[in-house]
Amino acid sequence: MSSPCAEFRRAQPLLGTIVSISVVAPHADIARAAVSAGFEAVARVQGAMSFHDPGSDLSRIHRDAWRKPVPVGADTHRVLRAAVALSRATQGVFDCTVAPRLVAEGRLPCPDGAPRPAAGADWRAIDLSRAGHVALQAPVWIDLGGIAKGYALDAAAAALRSAGAWGFRMDAGGDLRIRMPEPEPVHVRHPTAPGCFFPVGRLRDGAVATSAPYADETGLWWGIVDPRVGARLAEVSSVSVFAARGLWADALTKIVMLAPDLSARLARRLHATAIVLRGDGAGEVCDGRLRPSARWTVRGGDNA
């Protein structure tokens, strides 16, 4: 008789990072097919929401939506609806139209054939009132990077479950999506020492997203852009958010980082919890009220 439970895992270069999917299923064939279905879902979301790909929904929005409504896929419409709802709820603290800043820094390519963003235009220019269509009241450049990554894992989770997976672990460059029979330990990288992992909690079914100004290959630190002032945050700390959906988890990391006061109500509504790790080793766990429910400081040890 074959084994009653099979585990299979693969990793692919997707979403600008490495995406790994590990599946537990009643049979090896089911596990393999589920992993493939998961990657197909991630690739579908990437194809629709890529800033780089001239054929993506996003690129077509940048080129044409300022002069006529552009038909988009259900995924893109859903993610943009969520982005606009978050912008409204945070009065623009979360704003997916910060892309021009990333283009100016060379972090994103200049969109081909798209008009320059209108001065002063922001998320309020995005009109989603017509089902399946996006219109722009003024040209803007939209970057869905983080929340599209979170949503891609949500879409993959749905695909894995339909394909018969009993449990799974997914990792998209540090954004996690887990559904396992037993709670799994979750670690987060130290913001100034990415080779060190803090145990921050256990998760049975849900998402964890982390935002931090990690150093890149050249040693430069890339902070989170604050759309209200158009500058990057200087503070070196990381924010991890546990939430039911990857989309909310990823968006909340930025909101907690930029405006902890504003994010409290949102986090409670989304049943999310944030964990803040600071560069000096201090940290705090914030529950739905986003008031610290635990604080700690790591001090120099005797062996130092």
Add this chain to the structure above:
Amino acid sequence: MSDWRPVLLVPVAIVLPAGSHAAVYLSVEQAQKVLFPGAPLQAAPVQLTPEQKAAIEQRLGVRLRITDLKVWRAPDGAVFIVDEVIGKHEFITYAVAIRADGAVKGIEILEYRESYGYEVRHPGWRGQFVGKTTASALELDKDIRNIGGATLSCRHITEGVKRLLVTHELALR
């Protein structure tokens, strides 16, 4: 949310002091089955000649680090190549399948390793964590499965695939 709970309710936390982490996804044989299901692959390792190496380097504008290629061939003319890329902190082994017409058929990441050396080089930094581990079991790499907040980019893999496509065109057809 009832499905998760923080463990950091005490003023301690840590860390994997070794500064290294590895994940093995597929063996070479498993990757062959994913990329060429049912097709028999024949091992056909290739040693690039100095002329081939020079031609590839000229086309890419970079120096080739490795000239012996781990190549397998499929009956339809496609090839399967196992290669490695090295970043500042990461080391990735991956496989690429290239069709006879030179198009990418698929990519699989086989193994990922990362290493950060500063904990060892800066005992003061490391010292702040020594003896502060919440549960010793957490130090075992097998328990560190779900790591949030990575720095990973797939840029090196993209560059590696481009190098292999040029190598295929100039030396493997």
